[in-house]
Amino acid sequence: MQRALVEVLLLAVPAGVLGSWIVLRRLAFFAHAVGTVTFPGLVVAGPWGVAPQLTALAAALGFGAAQERLGRGGRLAPDAATGLLLVAALAVGVVLASDVYESGAGVDSLLFGTLIGLRASDLWFTAAVAAGALVLDAALRRSWLAAGFEPASARSLGLRTARSDRLLLVGIAAAAVVALSAVGALLVAVILVVPAATVRLVCTRLAALQLGATALAAAEGTVALWWADRLNVGPGPAMAVLGGAVFAAVALWTARTRAGAAP
Amino acid sequence: MSAVRVEGLSGGYRPGQEALRDVSFAAGPGQVVGVLGPNGGGKTTLFRALLGELPVRRGEVTLAGAPAYVPQTERARLDFPVSALDVALMGAYGRTPWYRRLGRRERDAARDALARVGLTAVADETFGALSGGQRQRVLLARALVQDAPVLLLDEPLSGVDGASAAGIERVFGELRDEGRTLLVATHDVHQAASWDLVLCVHGRQVAVGKPRETLTPDVLRETYGAELIVLEGGDAAVGVGHHAH
């Protein structure tokens, strides 16, 4: 339980720092998809004797590359490309899990998370990604901000937006990979998108958003851990319900205050 | 007997925010009306109002029949699985109930329309594979099939190559002879000066009337908010400079 708590607190860092960018740059679907597509990677990790983070990362990066190729040149709308790749990964994962490697009940924990059996190496991995997120953010936030605001002019400002945007996507993929053990492949958005979205409802300044999102992710993650333990489910679903409830509450409260303030 | 009569038309997209105020004019059959104004000045809003598509609307609009709308080609999907003929055929959709197939008569009408705009050769080409000028002509053909007494055209000649432009203008003349009324939104003041009526809008109606009397430097300045250079003879003016925001 100790390790689980440390893991959740470490995860709060990329959840807040990169999650804020996911919300600002409208990358929520991408974040959800990049988590989901790691499913087949997770299934083969055990049988192949490889660290799941590596296979998951390979799947995530492969997805990113394929999505970029497919969405380019008007072949297919980006959303449609993402959706197709996502469902392809799920189908492949199902076949691998049920017929090739017979993962059985383990599939549930791959899909929805479980913090049982965390190893020290997993914590180090997460810490590394957390640190990496902070470094990337410090180095690239100006470029990310300019590109999000108005892509064409950002390039003319001398910012290499294509490269920095790609690094943002890589960062999100890495964050999704380390979040997998906590929330599972299908609920990555619960930690990477929901806390930041909730804070976004009350905060517009970037620094405040990132700090707030980190704090909220840490708080929600901790409570979810305890709740999941009580209910005997993975932390993912617990955090999903908790995060959703908090979001709904904040949304209702801010909507009412805004409606009251409107002329 | 006017084909288009507008009295005190005002409206916008949101309550309390009027994009267009106090437009009143009338146009008869066989007349071509040039609608002039800067971008965002209300030309498209006026067309939307005439189509009945403006969320907030006051005033009276009387039309001889449901108008046909020819938008700019950029607004149409280029990756849609339709040929030029399919697009022209869409003009018949409005008058054909869903359970009736589009038969010989409608197809012939579509082919005729394409012939009138000079596109018989590319009738079976995918719409998105045509040039900008060709696509604009296809959209005009669609309006021809619609057989409406009033046509609204949104900058039909902008960015169109010379050959297509000539074809389009020739069709204008034919439509005028058939007794239809055309409202043409355009940036080309010089061309509008050759038509029957001009209507200048910039958030509100600035002026309306025959071009010779209406297109004075004052009116143009008020419409475009730009510096003007008045050329020799005083009956042509060129606008130079900034759009008002």
Next chain:
Amino acid sequence: MLGWLIDPFGGTIMQHALAEVLVLSLACGPLGVWVLLYRDAYAAESMSHGMLPGLVVAALAGAPLLVGAAGGVLVAAAGIALVARDERLGGDVGVAVCVSALFGLGAMLALSPAAPPRLQELLFGDLLGVTTADLLAAGALVVGVGLGLAAWARPLALAAFERASAPSLGARPARCELILLVLLAVTTVAAVQGLGNLLLFALIVAPAAAALRLGRHLRTVLALAAGLAALAGVAGLLVSFHLGIATGASVAMCALVPAFAAMLVPARVRRR
């Protein structure tokens, strides 16, 4: 060779499964074309994921899956519509929040009880468990969707092709979008039994994606999508039977392969 094709369908289970996929393909294929033309792929994916709590509740209560599916889709659609109103968040952020909350709720309901329902069947489908009653229900829904698509074919085309002039030709764009969402919801409910809420997206979008690349006229594309979906169903069942792999996933993959292959065909659009 013929035996390889015919033998699997000797028993009732496989016959029902075959009938189910063929019936579903008639709705999923053409509907998917409209989903892509209206750029609604994310809505389709979200609706199917967000319906999970409804499915789980029905499974726990012993109620028919169709009822749970309908309720789940309604709640998901309502939730998505509510969040979409908020302008502070981008379109997909609100939807992501709503869908992951609902999906997590479904998982929680499924994993916490002492007697858990078969979650993986809800997620990935139970094509071989289709009963005659299920078939009739799916058939009725598909007929409804088919009628709807036939009746609204022209307005849907007008509003998708070029929105501004659609009203002058007898089509109201906002209503078309709503109609499409309703038909999508009904199709989702029909397909969830066989394919599960995670995989049904494949049968809706993949054949349509391939058809749009290959077809030149809208009516061809719609027919081609239905045909490719049906083919995916048959091929999927055959592969599943002969190789002994999960049925729903097999159908999904047979739908996806032509879609990805068709992406290699160059587009016919002039690049400006």
